[in-house]
C-alpha cells in the first residue's frame with residue numbers, strides 16, 4: 001500500500017485529497033494542516049446572527065468545478081444560491097455608484113459604460129496584434145478596447161479578483177481565455193463567441209454540466225453557514241487522517257519522503273502533495289532543492305484586509321452584490337460587498353451585513369495596519385460611499401498579509417520552470433492557487449485534473 005501525505009488543507013489540498021481517495025481508495029492518506037481547522041483562506045464566522053466571510057464568499061455558476069465537487073461528495077444539501085439581486089454589481093466612478101447588470105437601461109446609461117459598446121464593436125475588426133509571448137492586462141486592453149474599458153471596468157474588476165495592478169498582471173496567465181481568443185481568432189470578441197460552444201462541449205465531457213434544480217437559481221453560490229462549511233464537509237471524509245496544528249517545516253527525499261513537523265515529529269511517505277502558498281512551499285523545499293525554492297519565491301503576493309460590519313438597519317439599503325473602485329478614483333479601499341444583498345439569512349431581521357475590502361497591490365502597507373486603523377478606514381468608507389454613519393453592532397477585522405498571488409507578466413514561464421524542476425523529484429506534486437487560477441473553482445479544477453492525470 002502506497003502512502004501519500006498532503007500538506008495544506010485549503011480548498012486545493014482538500015479537493016485533491018478527496019478526488020485522490022476516490023481514485024485510489026486503498027491507499028494511505030495523511031493531511032497535515034498548520035492551522036487548528038481546515039479551509040485555508042476560507043474564513044467564515046457566525047456572530048450574533050451575522051454570517052461573516054473574511055476570505056472567499058462564493059463562486060460564480062459558470063465555474064462548474066464547485067458543483068462537481070458537491071455532486072461527488074454528496075454535498076448538494078450544503079448549496080446556498082445567491083439572491084436574484086446578487087447579479088447586480090456596481091462600480092464607483094465619478095462620485096456615484098454605476099450599476100452594471102440587473103436593469104439593462106441603468107447599465108447602458110451609466111457613466112462607467114460610456115463608449116463601451118462602440119469599443120466592443122470596434123474590437124472585432126482591429127488588426128493590432130501583439131507578437132510578444134506575454135503582455136500586461138493594461139497593454140492588452142488598451143490595445144483592444146481603449147481607455148474607458150481599461151481604466152474603469154477592467155481596473156475595478158481586477159481590484160475585485162486579484163487586488164492587483166493591471167500594468168503588472170499578465171493577460172496570458174490571469175485571463176487565458178481572452179489571450180487565446182485573440183491569438184486564435186484575431187479578435188477577443190470573435191474568439192470568445194467561437195469558444196463558447198467548444199467550452200460547453202469540454203465541460204460536458206470532463207467536469208460535466210449540472211442540471212441540478214438548485215444550479216439554475218442564481219449566478220453566485222456559497223454553502224449554508226458560510227463557505228467554510230465546504231472545507232468541514234470535505235474534512236469529514238478524513239476524520240483520522242487530517243492532522244491539524246501540524247506545521248511542516250521541511251521535506252527531504254531519502255528512500256522515501258521524510259516530512260518534518262515544527263514539533264520535531266517526522267513522518268515518512270512515498271508521495272507528497274504540497275498545496276501551501278508558493279513562499280511556504282519554497283521554504284519547505286529550500287534544503288532539498290534551492291533552485292526550485294528560488295523559482296517559487298518569484299511569485300509575489302499582495303495583502304488584503306476584510307472588515308466585516310453588521311448594522312441595525314433596514315435591509316432595503318442593500319440590493320446587489322456590492323461595488324469596486326478603479327484606481328483612477330484614488331480612494332482608500334478596494335470596494336464594499338453587500339452581503340445581505342448577495343445572500344439571504346446572513347444578518348438577523350432588521351440588520352444588514354457589509355464587508356469593506358482594503359489593500360491590494362496599490363496599498364502594500366495594509367499588512368502593517370492595526371485592527372483599529374482598518375476598522376476606522378472601513379467606517380469612514382461606509383459614510384463616504386453609502387452615507388451610513390452609524391456604529392456597527394458587530395465588526396470583525398482580518399488581515400491577509402499574503403492574500404493573493406499575482407500572476408505578473410511572464411508568470412507562465414515561472415510556472416513552467418517550477419513544474420520542470422518539481423518533476424525531477426519522483427513522488428513530489430505541487431498544487432495551489434499560484435498555478436492555474438486563484439478562484440475557488442480554479443483550485444478545485446486544478447486538483448481534479450491533477451488526480452485525473454495520475455496513473456490508475
Ligand SMILES: Cc1cc2nc3c(=O)[nH]c(=O)nc-3n(C[C@H](O)[C@H](O)[C@H](O)COP(=O)(O)OP(=O)(O)OC[C@H]3O[C@@H](n4cnc5c(N)ncnc54)[C@H](O)[C@@H]3O)c2cc1C
Pocket residue numbers: 007008009010011012013032033034035038039040041042054055056057058059246247248249275276277280304306400403404431432433434438439440441443
Ligand atoms: C480575502 C480573499 C477573498 C477571496 N474571495 C474569493 C471569492 O469570493 N471567490 C473565489 O473564488 N476566490 C476568492 N479568493 C481566492 C481563493 O479563496 C483562494 O485562492 C483559495 O481559497 C486558495 O486555496 P488554496 O488551498 O490553494 O490555498 P490556501 O487557502 O492558502 O491553503 C493553504 C493551506 O496550507 C496551510 N499551510 C500553510 N503553511 C503550512 C505548513 N507549513 N504546513 C502545513 N500546512 C500549511 C494553510 O494553513 C492553509 O490551510 C479570495 C481570497 C482572499 C484572500
